[in-house]
Amino acid sequence: xxxxxxxxxxxxxxxxxxxxLLAATKKTREAGYKHIEAYSPFPIEGLSDAVGFRGFRxxxxxxxxxxxxxxxxxxxxxxxxxxAAITYPMNIGGRPxxxxxxxxxxxxxxxxxxxxxFAVVSMLALNxxxxxxxPVFNVERFAQASTDKFFLCIEARDPKFNLVEAxxxxxxxxxxxxxEVKDEE
Amino acid sequence: MSATQNLVRRAEPEPWLEPGHxxxxxxxxxxxxxxxxxxxxxxxAGFALTFTAVxxxxxxxxxxxxxxxxxxxxxxxxxxxxxxxxxVWWIGIGHAGTLISAxxxxxxxKWRTSINRFxxxxxxxxxxxxxxxxxxxTGRPWMAYYMMPYPSTMGIWPQFRSPLIWDVFAVSTYxxxxxxxxxxxxxxxxxxxxxxxxxxxxxxxxxMLSMGWRGSARxxxxxxxxxxxxxxxxxxxxxxxxxxxxxDFAVGIVPGWHTTIFxxxxxxxxxxxxxAMVLTLAIPMRAAYGMEGFITRRHLDQMAKxxxxxxxIVAYGYFIEFxxxxxxxxxxxxxxxxxxxxxxYAPFYFALILCNILTPQLLWFRGVRRNIPALFVISLVIxxxxxxxxxxxxxxxxxxxxxxxxxxxxxxTVWDYATFAGTLGLFTMLIFxxxxxxxxxxxxxxxxxxxxxxxxxxxxx
Numbered sequence: 019x020x021x022x023x024x025x026x027x028x029x030x031x032x033x034x035x036x037x038x039l040l041a042a043t044k045k046t047r048e049a050g051y052k053h054i055e056a057y058s059p060f061p062i063e064g065l066s067d068a069v070g071f072r073g074f075r076x077x078x079x080x081x082x083x084x085x086x087x088x089x090x091x092x093x094x095x096x097x098x099x100x101x102a103a104i105t106y107p108m109n110i111g112g113r114p115x116x117x118x119x120x121x122x123x124x125x126x127x128x129x130x131x132x133x134x135x136f137a138v139v140s141m142l143a144l145n146x147x148x149x150x151x152x153p154v155f156n157v158e159r160f161a162q163a164s165t166d167k168f169f170l171c172i173e174a175r176d177p178k179f180n181l182v183e184a185x186x187x188x189x190x191x192x193x194x195x196x197x198e199v200k201d202e203e
Numbered sequence: 204m205s206a207t208q209n210l211v212r213r214a215e216p217e218p219w220l221e222p223g224h225x226x227x228x229x230x231x232x233x234x235x236x237x238x239x240x241x242x243x244x245x246x247x248a249g250f251a252l253t254f255t256a257v258x259x260x261x262x263x264x265x266x267x268x269x270x271x272x273x274x275x276x277x278x279x280x281x282x283x284x285x286x287x288x289x290x291v292w293w294i295g296i297g298h299a300g301t302l303i304s305a306x307x308x309x310x311x312x313k314w315r316t317s318i319n320r321f322x323x324x325x326x327x328x329x330x331x332x333x334x335x336x337x338x339x340x341t342g343r344p345w346m347a348y349y350m351m352p353y354p355s356t357m358g359i360w361p362q363f364r365s366p367l368i369w370d371v372f373a374v375s376t377y378x379x380x381x382x383x384x385x386x387x388x389x390x391x392x393x394x395x396x397x398x399x400x401x402x403x404x405x406x407x408x409x410x411m412l413s414m415g416w417r418g419s420a421r422x423x424x425x426x427x428x429x430x431x432x433x434x435x436x437x438x439x440x441x442x443x444x445x446x447x448x449x450x451d452f453a454v455g456i457v458p459g460w461h462t463t464i465f466x467x468x469x470x471x472x473x474x475x476x477x478x479a480m481v482l483t484l485a486i487p488m489r490a491a492y493g494m495e496g497f498i499t500r501r502h503l504d505q506m507a508k509x510x511x512x513x514x515x516i517v518a519y520g521y522f523i524e525f526x527x528x529x530x531x532x533x534x535x536x537x538x539x540x541x542x543x544x545x546x547x548y549a550p551f552y553f554a555l556i557l558c559n560i561l562t563p564q565l566l567w568f569r570g571v572r573r574n575i576p577a578l579f580v581i582s583l584v585i586x587x588x589x590x591x592x593x594x595x596x597x598x599x600x601x602x603x604x605x606x607x608x609x610x611x612x613x614x615x616t617v618w619d620y621a622t623f624a625g626t627l628g629l630f631t632m633l634i635f636x637x638x639x640x641x642x643x644x645x646x647x648x649x650x651x652x653x654x655x656x657x658x659x660x661x662x663x664x
Binding site: 036043055056057058059060061062065066068069071076077078079080083087097098101102105106108117120121123124126127128130131133134135137138140141142144145147148149150151152154155161162163164165166 | 225226227230352358359360361362363364366368369372373376379380383384386387391394395397398399410411414415416417418419420421422423424425426427428429432433436437439440443447450647648650651654
């Protein structure tokens with residue numbers, strides 16, 4: 019049996035409280051690390067900003083939701099107009115074919131439907147989910163990330179990354195445990 | 204601290220969570236009822252009973268497909284009967300789930316956290332039961348796709364000016380969005396279950412369902428944006444759904460239906476019955492699974508207050524119906540109002556007043572709102588009352604429209620009752636499966652609540 023090839027994905031420090039994680043994340047950014055990621059069992063205010071996730075990129079879900087909503091609404095109204103006025107017109111007592119007030123409920127429903135589907139699908143897609151394998155799962159203690167522990171990972175693709183230095187740096191931030199994250203191919 | 208400050212200082216509010224809980228303890232307690240708790244005799248007995256009721260539903264529906272809707276009590280002039288009564292009742296029940304998960308989220312109400320997950324599940328199951336009725340009521344459900352716009356070889360299209368088509372879009376959108384909202388909420392909890400599962404099959408199932416959720420800061424950021432937007436979208440949606448359902452009636456010219464009070468009064472009634480159903484489910488569940496620490500008396504009290512408020516709106520709706528009938532001077536409307544009080548279905552109307560207007564007045568008293576058995580009984584009474592309301596609306600108007608020659612009587616057959624009982628069984632069976640198969644309380648949100656509560660107490664001291 020040959021040993022499987024493994025590469026270093028990064029170094030991960032474990033923290034006990036959300037405050038400790040947030041403070042450590044801010045210090046890591048200040049120290050010049052760019053490719054970092056924080057993991058927590060519930061959303062922590064300010065954490066995404068601290069890992070450097072900000073600007074339009076971070077609001078892409080909202081933008082795509084707007085696109086989905088407009089798309090759904092226009093499709094809904096367009097379909098009804100096309101059906102009622104063009105392809106299948108019915109003259110009922112001479113009333114206008116484009117009876118737009120009657121088309122509002124379906125237009126509204128399809129706006130909400132389009133926006134909701136776009137919100138969910140864009141959230142999943144931008145988060146690159148589903149993604150069954152990720153190197154951080156190789157750290158045994160990471161199972162606690164969905165219960166009560168808080169993790170900070172400095173990734174190896176960071177230009178400033180050096181295994182020994184990054185580990186020392188995390189220990190210096192009072193991380194409870196520091197682990198290498200291996201990426202097994 | 205000065206004396207005036209002491210005077211205005213109010214008693215500390217009861218916490219929304221039993222003190223002493225940590226991130227790990229809430230996670231353990233909720234996850235264990237899915238992962239490790241053995242199947243009890245109570246659960247098995249309940250599941251067996253409700254499963255039997257589902258078999259009754261299958262039987263009733265199979266016989267319906269063979270014989271047609273003639274096996275029901277419906278006949279012209281009463282074309283709607285139980286199927287539509289049950290449809291409106293079920294879809295109304297669903298509304299409380301969306302109210303709790305979306306509207307209370309936007310209003311930043313902390314007490315929604317312990318009840319939102321199973322209220323959303325209740326919504327989904329209620330919508331499934333509701334959707335069944337119009338489908339089988341069509342008589343030829345295998346042609347139900349005619350209601351969707353698709354390029355048919357016959358060149359025909361749906362009539363988009365009809366409230367019945369609006370209903371198709373409203374209910375299917377509502378079902379889809381409720382499912383998405385529920386699934387999004389579940390995602391972090393599925394990851395928790397994946398990480399805690401000891402058995403291989405559990406790891407595989409929850410591993411697939413959780414899609415590799417890691418709880419990274421970027422994940423959470425997008426997640427929160429999507430969740431907030433869904434809440435914002437679901438809020439007008441839930442109001443629109445029962446509005447559209449009420450249009451099924453209000454757009455028609457039948458006396459007793461053709462009234463502008465219907466949309467708001469239907470929406471209030473929906474939330475009213477939905478909260479009653481949440482209580483009907485929450486009270487046994489918290490006792491059976493030892494969740495009194497999460498769903499506290501204060502939660503039940505709060506839900507009782509929402510019921511009281513929406514119940515008063517419904518009472519106002521009944522009053523306005525009468526007032527407008529007499530104020531309009533329209534002889535058909537006046538006649539119908541009198542028929543409600545003196546006609547053959549008057550006992551239903553008086554039972555409705557007793558269930559929906561008089562009984563909930565007990566909720567003005569704090570002692571009643573904090574008395575759990577009393578609250579459970581009141582919630583059952585309100586559920587019954589809301590069913591009677593739909594019966595009164597559908598049946599009295601249809602049996603007493605404009606021409607005496609078109610009057611009729613309606614009574615349900617055993618197949619009507621079997622179908623209704625079957626959907627009650629389906630709903631309850633799905634609830635039974637849900638409480639053991641998925642976390643019935645949102646774990647990640649409870650951890651957030653632990654975080655907020657601990658900071659709240661620090662701020663006070």
